[in-house]
Amino acid sequence: xxxxxxxxxxxxxxxxxxxxxxxxxxxxxxxxxxxxxxxxxxxxxxxxxxxxxxxxxxxxxxxxxxxxxxxxxxxxxxxxxxxxxxxxxxxxxxxxxxxxxxxxxxxxxxxxxxxxxxxxxxxxxxxxxxxxxxxxxxxxxxxxxxxxxxxxxxxxxxxxxxxxxxxxxxxxxxxxxxxxxxxxxxxxxxxxxxxxxxxxxxxxxxxxxxxxxxxxxxxxxxxxxxxxxxxxxxxxxxxxxxxxxxxxxxxxxxxxxxxxxxxxxxxxxxxxxxxxxxxxxxxxxxxxxxxxxxxxxxxxxxxxxxxxxxxxxxxxxxxxxxxxxxxxxxxxxxxxxxxxxxxxxx
Amino acid sequence: xxxxxxxxxxxxxxxxxxxxxxxxxxxxxxxxxxxxxxxxxxxxxxxxxxxxxxxxxxxxxxxxxxxxxxxxxxxxxxxxxxxxxxxxxxxxxxxxxxxxxxxxxxxxxxxxxxxxxxxxxxxxxxxxxxxxxxxxxxxxxxxxxxxxxxxxxxxxxxxxxxxxxxxxxxxxxxxxxxxxxxxxxxxxxxxxxxxxxxxxxxxxxxxxxxxxxxxxxxxxxxxxxxxxxxxxxxxxxxxxxxxxxxxxxxxxxxxx
Amino acid sequence: xxxxxxxxxxxxxxxxxxxxxxxxxxxxxxxxxxxxxxxxxxxxxxxxxxxxxxxxxxxxxxxxxxxxxxxxxxxxxxxxxxxxxxxxxxxxxxxxxxxxxxxxxxxxxxxxxxxxxxxxxxxxxxxxxxxxxxxxxxxxxxxxxxxxxxxxxxxxxxxxxxxxxxxxxxxxxxxxxxxxxxxxxxxxxxxxxxxxxxxxxxxxxxxxxxxxxxxxxxxxxxxxxxxxxxxxxxxxxxxxxxxxxxxxxxxxxxxxxxxxxxxxxxxxxxxxxxxxxxxxxxxxxxxxxxxxxxxxxxxxxxxxxxxxxxxxxxxxxxxxxxxxxxxxxxxxxxxxxxxxxxxxxxxxxxxxxxxxxxxxxxxxxxxxxxxxxxxxx
Ligand SMILES: Nc1ncnc2c1ncn2[C@@H]1O[C@H](COP(=O)(O)OP(=O)(O)O)[C@@H](O)[C@H]1O
Ligand SMILES: [Mg+2]
Numbered sequence: 001x002x003x004x005x006x007x008x009x010x011x012x013x014x015x016x017x018x019x020x021x022x023x024x025x026x027x028x029x030x031x032x033x034x035x036x037x038x039x040x041x042x043x044x045x046x047x048x049x050x051x052x053x054x055x056x057x058x059x060x061x062x063x064x065x066x067x068x069x070x071x072x073x074x075x076x077x078x079x080x081x082x083x084x085x086x087x088x089x090x091x092x093x094x095x096x097x098x099x100x101x102x103x104x105x106x107x108x109x110x111x112x113x114x115x116x117x118x119x120x121x122x123x124x125x126x127x128x129x130x131x132x133x134x135x136x137x138x139x140x141x142x143x144x145x146x147x148x149x150x151x152x153x154x155x156x157x158x159x160x161x162x163x164x165x166x167x168x169x170x171x172x173x174x175x176x177x178x179x180x181x182x183x184x185x186x187x188x189x190x191x192x193x194x195x196x197x198x199x200x201x202x203x204x205x206x207x208x209x210x211x212x213x214x215x216x217x218x219x220x221x222x223x224x225x226x227x228x229x230x231x232x233x234x235x236x237x238x239x240x241x242x243x244x245x246x247x248x249x250x251x252x253x254x255x256x257x258x259x260x261x262x263x264x265x266x267x268x269x270x271x272x273x274x275x276x277x278x279x280x281x282x283x284x285x286x287x288x289x290x291x292x293x294x295x296x297x298x299x300x301x302x303x304x305x306x307x308x309x310x311x312x313x314x315x316x317x318x319x320x321x322x323x324x325x326x327x328x329x330x331x332x333x334x335x336x337x338x339x340x341x342x343x344x345x346x
Numbered sequence: 347x348x349x350x351x352x353x354x355x356x357x358x359x360x361x362x363x364x365x366x367x368x369x370x371x372x373x374x375x376x377x378x379x380x381x382x383x384x385x386x387x388x389x390x391x392x393x394x395x396x397x398x399x400x401x402x403x404x405x406x407x408x409x410x411x412x413x414x415x416x417x418x419x420x421x422x423x424x425x426x427x428x429x430x431x432x433x434x435x436x437x438x439x440x441x442x443x444x445x446x447x448x449x450x451x452x453x454x455x456x457x458x459x460x461x462x463x464x465x466x467x468x469x470x471x472x473x474x475x476x477x478x479x480x481x482x483x484x485x486x487x488x489x490x491x492x493x494x495x496x497x498x499x500x501x502x503x504x505x506x507x508x509x510x511x512x513x514x515x516x517x518x519x520x521x522x523x524x525x526x527x528x529x530x531x532x533x534x535x536x537x538x539x540x541x542x543x544x545x546x547x548x549x550x551x552x553x554x555x556x557x558x559x560x561x562x563x564x565x566x567x568x569x570x571x572x573x574x575x576x577x578x579x580x581x582x583x584x585x586x587x588x589x590x591x592x593x594x595x596x597x598x599x600x601x602x
Numbered sequence: 603x604x605x606x607x608x609x610x611x612x613x614x615x616x617x618x619x620x621x622x623x624x625x626x627x628x629x630x631x632x633x634x635x636x637x638x639x640x641x642x643x644x645x646x647x648x649x650x651x652x653x654x655x656x657x658x659x660x661x662x663x664x665x666x667x668x669x670x671x672x673x674x675x676x677x678x679x680x681x682x683x684x685x686x687x688x689x690x691x692x693x694x695x696x697x698x699x700x701x702x703x704x705x706x707x708x709x710x711x712x713x714x715x716x717x718x719x720x721x722x723x724x725x726x727x728x729x730x731x732x733x734x735x736x737x738x739x740x741x742x743x744x745x746x747x748x749x750x751x752x753x754x755x756x757x758x759x760x761x762x763x764x765x766x767x768x769x770x771x772x773x774x775x776x777x778x779x780x781x782x783x784x785x786x787x788x789x790x791x792x793x794x795x796x797x798x799x800x801x802x803x804x805x806x807x808x809x810x811x812x813x814x815x816x817x818x819x820x821x822x823x824x825x826x827x828x829x830x831x832x833x834x835x836x837x838x839x840x841x842x843x844x845x846x847x848x849x850x851x852x853x854x855x856x857x858x859x860x861x862x863x864x865x866x867x868x869x870x871x872x873x874x875x876x877x878x879x880x881x882x883x884x885x886x887x888x889x890x891x892x893x894x895x896x897x898x899x900x901x902x903x904x905x906x907x908x909x910x911x912x913x914x915x916x917x918x919x920x921x922x923x924x925x926x927x928x929x930x931x932x933x934x935x936x937x938x939x940x941x942x943x944x945x946x947x948x949x950x951x952x953x954x955x956x957x958x959x960x961x962x963x964x965x966x967x968x969x970x971x972x973x974x975x976x977x978x979x
Contacts, residue, residue, distance in 0.1 A: 022388065027691030028717070032684060037394065066775070087729075088777055096845065148772040157774045161708055161730050182462050189461040189472070190454050193440065197448045200437035207431070209452030209515050210421030218458065238679050240708045243772060245679055264439075287674060301646075301674045302635030303597055 001047045004331045019169050027292065031169055033048040033281055034088050037238060038172030042179040043230045044257040045266055046223035049183050051255075052263035052326075054219040055094060055199025060117075061254050063140035066246035068109040068117055069232025070147065072339075073160045073241055074098070075105035081162060088158065089151045102166040106232040113228025114221050121220040127211050128202070140248060149241040159242025160235075175233065179226045184266050184328075186222065195219050197266070246320075252258045260315055261322050268324025283307050348375040348410070350519050350551040351396065356405030358391050358575075366574040367389040373519075374566075378545060378552040380566035382559065382586075382597060388575040389555045390432055395519055396553075397429050398422045410518070424452040428517035430508045432524045432555075438497035442488065442507050446479040449514025454546050455464065479514065485547065486510045486540070502533040506540055513548055519547075522554040526561050534558065538565055557597075563587065571595065617780040627924045628667040629931075631914060632689030634700030639677030639695055643904050644702045651904030651944075652699065654892055655911040664923035668915055675701055679709035686710035690717050696928045697722070697918070697935075699910045702903070704728030705774065711738045720932035723912060724906040725874075732955040738954035739935050741909040741948065743979075744811060745775065748850050748872045749782025751961045752823060752975045755872070756848060757790040759975070764821035765791045768810065768834070770826045773801045779825035779850045787823075791817040795819045799936075800805060807837045825850040826891055831869065832862030839865040848871065851902060859969050868960065870965040870974065874945050879962065881946035888944045902945070909943040913950075916941060946976075 022031055043061060047244070050058050074095060077085075082096050100108075120139060123134050147154040154160070186192055194215045197205040205212050235241050255277070261272030283304040290297045315323070327333075351373040356367040366388040373379045388502050394400040396407055398419040407414050414422050428449075437445050460468040484487045489505060491499060497508060505525055512520060517585050525541070526534045538561060556562045562569055563583040571579040571586060573595040579586060586592055624674050635645035649672065661667050671693050682701050688696045690713065698714055698721040701707045707726035711899060714721035723731065723740045727748065732738045767784055770776035784794050796817040798810040814822065822838075822845050824831055827911035829944075833852050838847070849871040858866055877899040880886045883976050888908055892900040917934035918926050938957075940949040949958045963974040 028713075029684070029687040029691035031687075032687040032713075036559060036680070075610060145801075149930055151771075156449045157770075157772045157777050159705065159774060162734070165712060181359070185462055189457075190451055190467070190475070191458060191461055193444050193448050194451050196440055196444075197437045200439055201435045203399070204431065204435040204437065205448070206399065206419045207423065207429050207435075208511065209420045210448065211418075211420045211452075234680075238683055238709050239712050240679060240705060242774065245705075249678075280690070284673065284688070288671070299672060301642075301672075304674070306639065307736070 003029070007331050015066070015177070018174070018223050019173055023169055032283045033278060035167065035169050035172045037273055037277045038176040039170070039230050039233050039237070040254070040257065040277055041176045042226050042233075044254050044269045044273050045180055045183050046226040046230075046263070046267065047254045048258040048264065049195075050117060050219045050223045051267070052258055052269075053187055053194040053199065056216055056220070058132060058136045058220070059133050059140065059248070059251050059255075060120075060136035060224070061227055062225035062246040063136065063249040064113050064117065064236065065231035066140075066143045066147065066230030067113045069235035069241050069246065070154060070160070070231075071112045071228070072102075072105045072109035072232030073235045075100050075101060076151070076164055076166065076236065077160065077162075085158070085161060086152070086155050088156060091155070092152045094200070095153060097222065102164075102236065108228050109232040110229040113231070114225040117130050117221045117224025118217070121217050125216045125220070133177055135213075137248075138192055140246075143246070144243050154243070157243060159240060159245075161240045163236050163241070165236060165239055167233050167326075172233055173230055175226075179208055179229075180270070181265060182193060183222070183226075186218075187206040187266065189294075191215070191218060201262075238261040256312065259322055262324035262326060262327040263322065263326055265324035267324065267329035268322055268327075271323055279311065280304060280308055317330065349373070349408070350375045350410060351553065352408040353392070353396065354406040354408065356392065356395050356402045356407060358388070358395050358400060359403045360474055366402075366572075369575070369581070371570055371577070373551060373553055376545075376549070376552050377568065378541075378554065380569040381553070381555045381572060382562055382569060383450050383556070383572035385557075387572040389572055390490065390523055391575075392572070393429065393523055393555065397427060397521065420452060422513050423517075426516065426518035427521065427522035428438060428512035428515045428519075430462075430505075430523060430525060432527060434501075434504045434508050436496040436504055436511070437496070438509055440496055441493050441500070443476070443479055443483065445493040445511050446482060446514045447475055447505060449511050449516075450475050450516065451476070472493040472520070482514055482600050486513075486544065504528060504534060504539060505529070509540070509544065511525045513544065515550075517550065519551045519553060522552065524555050524557055526556060526558050534561060541565065567578050610954070612710065626805075627665065628669040628695060629662070629697070629918050629924055629926060630669045630671065631702075632686070632695035633670055634675050634689065634698060634706075635670045635681055635700055636677035636683045636706070637672070637674040639675075641677045641702060644725070645674075645677070646713050647901050648702060648907030649868075650817065650891075650896060651720055651724075651900060651907030654888070654895060654904075654973040655908035655944075658888070658891065659912070659915055660858050662915060662923045664921035665925075667925035668918065669726055671695065672898075675710075676704055677703070677706065677803045679706055682706040682710040683713060686713045690714065690719050691707075695719065695927065697914050698905075699724065699914060700948065701726065707731050707738075710734060714738065716941075718932075719928045720917075720935050722935055724910040724912050725903060729956075732761035735854055735955060737932050737955075739913075739932075739950055739957075741906050741913055741945075741957055742874055743961060744956055745778040745850075746782035746785075747979065748961060749779040750786035751963075752779075752850065753783050753786035753790060753792065754850050755870075755963055755975075755977060756821055756823070757787065757792050760821065760846070762846075763791070764795050764818040764819045765821045765823050766796045766798060766814050766817060767794055768800065768822060768824035768826065770797050770802060772801050772829060773826065775850075775852060776825050777910045780823070783823050783825065788909060800830070800834075802827075804830075805833065807834050808841070810834075811841050811843055813839055814845075815841070816839075819845060821846050825852065826854040827852040828858035829861060831978070832860075832866055834860050835862050835865040835869060854902060854964070854971070856963045859966060862966075864969075866966050867968065868966060870963060872977075874962065875900075875905040875979045876962045876971075876973040877905075879976065880962075881976070882942035882944070883946050884942055885946075890979065900944075905944045909945050909948065910959055912937050912943055913941060913948065950966045 156281030194210045257272045257276050286303045287299050289299045352369045355368040386441045395402045415437045455471040571592050578591045579589045637645050673685035675685045685752045704726040707723045720737045727745045729744045737739045767780050769780045847869045851873040853871040917931045920934040921930035936952045942950045959975050960978045
């Protein structure tokens, strides 16, 4: 282990110490938002892998998150709960009796989503051209129709309710850190270089002997897996899912995060997730009625989103490539930064 | 001497347009073979057919005795054929070293599980690849540029990196598409030495397309001339220079 | 850029301090409503009702001021859960009012339940919202009741024995009402001759219309929202399908008449409230003040919002004013008895948290909503 690895391990330990401290001392609201940050970090990092690193413009998250959410939900609900809930049409018997604990349910949720990613990616990546965005966009819409109409599996419009609340800060951040490690290791390997090569110039990548089809598939399926797991975590966090829940807005929010953070930068994604999720919460103050110097301003609903959009636009103007561009935070750059400052002080 | 590449009446049609028409050529091992011709003659298209990027309408391509028509381009690369592009196509956001490393991709010795778990095998081969890449850069005199972003290099060096990257794939045959395009005379001269050196030290066969007559005449042992998709001449530099068809084709090109 | 961010940070912090002025004798009540997003119109109506109710009675019996904090949930589940969480742990509210839709309310409810903070929804009608909870209540009746009332009205008042049910399969609400109607109608002795499905995005109902025509029921029960009902009625009348159409409170919007025109005359629906049928003295007072303040009649959302507020206020008074604990407030919310609210007399079942109250039946006559009758539970 070298110095940098120790530092990285140390910061992960610090992160968990912070969460442990927060669990006892911060408000449940603050912890809840941190839970959301954890889940969104995993989703955004996955999304960045296919969009930013591999450069394949895709709009898959809402559809994939929905699959993971449904699979996990069906697996963690008890047979009795399912029987009570499926009032229009009874559930398919074998699914009704399927029941397991949270961890295997999340894994299966992730694997099923990864398999769907495989089925979608296979035909799309066989041909050249920007079909992925259209196909994944359509898929997101289709999932909604399908979950509405496969009543014996999804309970249709009624959705699945009263899911056990297994999701804790530890689940969220355990997965977030795991996903970050897996994704960053992938990016910092020959596979990652090949992904970036595909992004920068696909023809040249082919000429280098890179099987671009499988490289794209690898990125897409990995993203799908973590998006499925994220869906499962979200489902158990919110305790209720329905066909209308995972709309394009989710994808859009993730798109904002990865653009703000920097396409291709995982550490940028982490920063941006915190900025975007916490930002929209902190900005709630601008919607509250206020008395400033004797002037009464009534609360204006929606103001938060206006201010937020303006801030995002400013970020995009002043940092055109996002907070981190395509760069990653590295200990070296931090050391260099301090060195430079010291020199400057002299 | 062995035949490295044999093109047997390859024809490539795009709809109504016949970009390459029954092009045949034999390239012996260890030679530098030049393909010239006016703009739009079908030279790049011929390359694309040979490298597997395009499937020919008809005809056959033999690479060291094996037909490679219909094989995927990355497969052909792993058989020992590498190429560069007419307009330099480096991975602009990767460093020079990383660009070189992509050339080792097709003989990668660790898998995705090694990557995620960071197994000893991962470290071993990653280190090996980096060392080999550095050696390669050293041998072509670009080691000091290893950690610079590819997009930040001057034009001449970008071309050299592109050739070095092609060398990283471990080719027996190197295809260069107008390597001197856009270079000033000094850069062109440097490039000429560079190609010659590389050919010797890597024991290569080189097949190059060039627009610049002088460049080809000085470098190539055999030259083929393509005009409107048809091979109108083949021979050594003197023969080509005297060939009336070639002169006509080039004068026509200038006229147009 | 850096300086700009500094200024922004200072401004934000000072805003936060100024925004959190506090009163000593008060009970904090959090309100979670969709003020933006797809169902913003409902949330805004409810907020108008709540604000007016507060201005009518701003304090509990002992003079304790009710301090309302409104948070927008954007009409989303995550938004609701976050807002509920924030109100409980950062604003330290003792009680919550909200949310509007059943699914949003259900996303917030487990958090309130876990913290033992009472939460009353003005308009979440899905039976599952309060199921198995101790702290979740509502000021409105539940979907099965609405469906059953419609069945009763069809069978007993209209004396019709056969019905077709049109179900909007992607709407939780529609499926719930239809289910209850079918059950109640069969129990009364009626016959559901066919069930037809459609989806929110459907523009063309000709397939459903032709099957309904073949079955020839006496009435059509279509628990859906106003756009779909209006569209269906227009096409049904065109094809000569003239049976009465019955619906639930989703039909209640001026747009029903705007879109449907003459075709929706006769559409009859169950709902929570009619401003012209004064159920209690408070109804009259509220409707008058509402007209004065907003120059329009209150809709059901506004009236229900006001009732949620009044129920909370009443519970705070009984629970001891500013000293009231959330647990006590919850006890008195759940033991609301014979409360004469804006929408009628309200009893809350202490076991289930569901309001037991009468439903109003309204009908479109010559392009206007007209009061028909009140059906008691
Ligand atoms: N993918 C393609 N589709 C259609 N036409 C093409 C394609 N590639 C090349 N061509 C056409 O084929 C002809 C030969 O082009 P090219 O091989 O690039 O010429 P050059 O000899 O200058 O390299 C040109 O007329 C060009 O427009
Ligand atoms: Mg060319």
